[in-house]
Amino acid sequence: MSPRPDRRLDRRTLFKAALGAGLSLPLAWPARAQFQAFPFSLGVASGEPAADGFVIWTRLAPEPLAPWGGMTPTPIAVTWEVAADAGMNKVIKSGSAVARLESGHSVHVEIDGLEPARDYFYRFRAGGADSPVGRVKTLPAPGAEVRLLKFAAAGCQSWEGGYYTAWRSVADDALDFVFHYGDYIYEYRAATVDRDNRPLPRVMPANFGSCYTLTDYRRRYALYKSDLDLQAAHASCPFLPSFDDHEVTDNWAADSDPKNTPAQDFLFRRAAAFQAWYEHMPVRRRMVPRGPDVLAHRHFRIGTLADIAVLDTRQYRSHQPCGDGFKANCRTADEAGRTMLGEAQERWLADLLRSATGTWQVLAQQVLFSRLNWRAFSWMQNSEDGLHRMDAWDGATAAQGRVIDMFKPAGNPVVLTGDLHMDLALEIKHDWNEAKSPCVGVEFLTTSISSGGDGTPVVKNADAILADNPHLKFVGNQRGYTRHVVTPQRWQADLRAVERVSVPGAPVATRKSFVVEAGRPGLVEA
Ligand code: FE
Ligand code: CA
Numbered sequence: 001m002s003p004r005p006d007r008r009l010d011r012r013t014l015f016k017a018a019l020g021a022g023l024s025l026p027l028a029w030p031a032r033a034q035f036q037a038f039p040f041s042l043g044v045a046s047g048e049p050a051a052d053g054f055v056i057w058t059r060l061a062p063e064p065l066a067p068w069g070g071m072t073p074t075p076i077a078v079t080w081e082v083a084a085d086a087g088m089n090k091v092i093k094s095g096s097a098v099a100r101l102e103s104g105h106s107v108h109v110e111i112d113g114l115e116p117a118r119d120y121f122y123r124f125r126a127g128g129a130d131s132p133v134g135r136v137k138t139l140p141a142p143g144a145e146v147r148l149l150k151f152a153a154a155g156c157q158s159w160e161g162g163y164y165t166a167w168r169s170v171a172d173d174a175l176d177f178v179f180h181y182g183d184y185i186y187e188y189r190a191a192t193v194d195r196d197n198r199p200l201p202r203v204m205p206a207n208f209g210s211c212y213t214l215t216d217y218r219r220r221y222a223l224y225k226s227d228l229d230l231q232a233a234h235a236s237c238p239f240l241p242s243f244d245d246h247e248v249t250d251n252w253a254a255d256s257d258p259k260n261t262p263a264q265d266f267l268f269r270r271a272a273a274f275q276a277w278y279e280h281m282p283v284r285r286r287m288v289p290r291g292p293d294v295l296a297h298r299h300f301r302i303g304t305l306a307d308i309a310v311l312d313t314r315q316y317r318s319h320q321p322c323g324d325g326f327k328a329n330c331r332t333a334d335e336a337g338r339t340m341l342g343e344a345q346e347r348w349l350a351d352l353l354r355s356a357t358g359t360w361q362v363l364a365q366q367v368l369f370s371r372l373n374w375r376a377f378s379w380m381q382n383s384e385d386g387l388h389r390m391d392a393w394d395g396a397t398a399a400q401g402r403v404i405d406m407f408k409p410a411g412n413p414v415v416l417t418g419d420l421h422m423d424l425a426l427e428i429k430h431d432w433n434e435a436k437s438p439c440v441g442v443e444f445l446t447t448s449i450s451s452g453g454d455g456t457p458v459v460k461n462a463d464a465i466l467a468d469n470p471h472l473k474f475v476g477n478q479r480g481y482t483r484h485v486v487t488p489q490r491w492q493a494d495l496r497a498v499e500r501v502s503v504p505g506a507p508v509a510t511r512k513s514f515v516v517e518a519g520r521p522g523l524v525e526a
Contacts, residue, residue, distance in 0.1 A: 042222060042226065046237075055109065058124045085121060120138070151176050153446045155184070159223060160203060162451075164450060166480050168229040177239065205223075240308070252270070267291070275289055297349075306358040371429075375464075421447060421451050421455075439471070447477075480495065480511070489517065490515055491515065496508055
């Protein structure tokens with residue numbers, strides 16, 4: 001959409017709009033800028049849906065890759081409208097916010113007072129330019145009976161790894177929301193080839209080094225968010241954002257990184273990374289980082305259908321045991337004191353699961369929850385039996401067990417995960433070593449949007465991998481996302497796969513579907 005010079009708002013209109021939105025007025029009235037280029041180059045987004053509202057987001061960046069996005073330190077007024085129709089004719093709410101350099105000229109507006117389970121539309125205006133229109137949907141009322149919920153889980157979107165065809169498909173799915181499991185950006189420096197020396201489908205500007213400072217992370221988000229397929233996904237429905245490691249750096253844990261940078265220094269990097277994350281995510285004010293800390297675990301209630309706990313498996317976890325990587329017989333991994341959530345979040349989750357009233361209990365999180373023996377994976381250098389991933393919950397088996405103990409006997413837990421750049425469908429067991437141990441819940445680990453490149457339709461050694469892991473029902477190695485279609489009776493997970501990500505616009509198809517019947521934990525192929 002191109003900038004439209006009409007309908008400029010005068011000062012009085014803005015003043016009234018600002019008062020209407022309950023915003024305090026800045027001391028110096030922000031300038032009404034005229035931009036050299038379209039300021040909404042990063043699109044619009046919505047997130048954090050509630051029964052009565054949501055967050056709408058944009059960021060002014062006429063030159064997205066410039067250090068300040070092509071902006072100056074002058075605060076800029078951005079007006080916004082929420083309407084009942086896509087044509088933006090029936091405006092229900094409007095107001096004004098101020099975009100400032102201190103927060104990367106991002107705008108986060110929390111809207112409330114709306115009706116549950118309804119589509120709304122929104123747009124922004126600044127300096128005579130109109131943003132694209134976004135569609136957003138409120139959640140059902142807390143006690144409402146919900147007959148159908150459709151959402152996607154997605155993440156791991158290396159920009160250079162491939163085209164965002166999967167995001168375009170998400171945009172076309174008319175979903176209630178997207179859970180993003182993290183790796184929204186990768187912090188690595190620009191490269192022209194991947195780890196196997198194959199040319200990358202997209203190459204970042206040569207001056208993109210590894211991200212350390214706020215400016216580095218801002219430019220990285222700006223590059224990623226310039227992608228029109230990603231913008232289409234954001235404009236199509238609200239997101240529930242989370243983060244994994246690459247929003248900061250590969251395999252960080254709490255106050256440490258794999259290079260053993262002293263905590264006091266690493267935490268400056270984490271603070272810069274979290275500020276940029278906040279600036280680019282449609283999240284609420286209570287998620288504004290305080291230095292290196294951000295409160296990212298939270299609860300979404302979908303009427304009587306589901307309770308969704310979005311978890312944070314990075315900030316409070318124990319450091320990876322036995323030197324990280326894949327290890328067999330790592331005794332430290334089994335120590336009782338180890339944690340993935342930290343004490344406070346673990347208690348919060350236990351309380352939440354105890355009081356959850358929804359049919360389905362969803363743990364929306366980042367790294368593989370279930371036990372997995374990696375021995376037979378073809379790329380594994382080490383073929384010892386009982387090889388486990390130390391960065392995942394297998395690196396803290398006591399914590400894994402404590403969460404399984406939180407599952408109610410009559411409950412329907414569904415764990416949603418990412419991180420591994422492949423599809424896994426798993427049954428969660430009380431006793432992983434006992435084939436007959438009953439299934440107490442399921443885990444759907446979603447593949448990457450683009451990270452890792454095209455992938456392969458057939459997984460090498462799949463038979464051996466499945467034989468080593470009787471609770472593993474599927475392993476796939478293509479790019480895509482998972483579409484979850486949930487009713488009070490059944491949960492269906494459609495594993496959506498993109499034929500290739502090395503070229504734009506390849507076909508997307510449902511590779512496999514699994515069904516879980518409510519009250520009968522276990523995976524059934526659909
Ligand atoms: Fe990743
Ligand atoms: Ca990782």
